[in-house]
Amino acid sequence: MSYLFLLLFSLLNPPVQVVLDPGHGGSNLGARSHDKSVYEKDLTLDLAKRISTHLDSLGITYRLTRSSDRYLTLLNRSTMAKGWKPNCFVSLHFNASQLHNRQGVEIFYPEESHAPALEEITKLAGTGRDLMAQKGSVRPLIVGSYLNTLGKSISSSGSRVFAKKLAWRLLADGFKVRSIKKGDYDVLVGTGTKAILFEGGFIDNPRESITMLREATRDRMAASLARGLAILCRSSNQLY
Numbered sequence: 001m002s003y004l005f006l007l008l009f010s011l012l013n014p015p016v017q018v019v020l021d022p023g024h025g026g027s028n029l030g031a032r033s034h035d036k037s038v039y040e041k042d043l044t045l046d047l048a049k050r051i052s053t054h055l056d057s058l059g060i061t062y063r064l065t066r067s068s069d070r071y072l073t074l075l076n077r078s079t080m081a082k083g084w085k086p087n088c089f090v091s092l093h094f095n096a097s098q099l100h101n102r103q104g105v106e107i108f109y110p111e112e113s114h115a116p117a118l119e120e121i122t123k124l125a126g127t128g129r130d131l132m133a134q135k136g137s138v139r140p141l142i143v144g145s146y147l148n149t150l151g152k153s154i155s156s157s158g159s160r161v162f163a164k165k166l167a168w169r170l171l172a173d174g175f176k177v178r179s180i181k182k183g184d185y186d187v188l189v190g191t192g193t194k195a196i197l198f199e200g201g202f203i204d205n206p207r208e209s210i211t212m213l214r215e216a217t218r219d220r221m222a223a224s225l226a227r228g229l230a231i232l233c234r235s236s237n238q239l240y
């Protein structure tokens with residue numbers, strides 16, 4: 001009986017493989033297209049929905065942090081994602097630059113946070129023991145903080161590989177990739193999984209703006225991203 005219940009539960013609630021986070025929303029407009037006709041918040045939602053359609057056809061499970069034009073804080077987004085325990089997290093954005101002359105996709109992954117060295121762990125453990133003798137509640141805090149640091153380190157190295165492999169997919173599908181770099185973005189911290197921030201081109205650049213405002217280009221980009229995500233996010237431990 002309980003086996004049947006578990007089977008039914010897992011069929012109705014399959015594990016989430018990908019979380020898509022359409023950047024901005026509501027009063028947070030984001031960048032504006034060169035012709036001033038579109039805001040970034042609408043393009044990110046459009047791209048997320050297109051990726052979703054492609055993920056559906058590839059049999060990949062996903063959640064969106066927002067599926068309408070509404071405001072969310074960065075903490076709302078990462079907390080929501082963490083609760084879903086996904087295999088990967090992608091925050092979607094479009095870019096702008098001061099001189100309006102840049103082009104290409106940029107992918108950011110979180111800063112590497114190094115796990116403490118062995119001496120530090122020993123020291124922490126020792127301190128924890130000493131403190132435990134005095135105050136019972138301190139040790140779990142220290143151990144928790146260490147595990148948190150270690151967790152960030154694991155998800156950071158996974159995120160770097162994830163960013164690079166996704167960039168290869170885009171390059172193979174004919175997109176210009178301008179850079180893959182470390183980015184200290186709050187939305188990438190605390191998702192509990194490998195996480196990247198994807199900038200799908202510079203919409204303030206007169207030429208790139210025309211290209212990205214075409215539905216066909218966004219759909220091609222969505223298809224390429226979905227193909228990459230289907231390989232890179234199918235299982236949770238593939239890149240660790």
Ligand SMILES: [Zn+2]
Nearest residue numbers: 023030093094
């Ligand atoms: Zn943005």
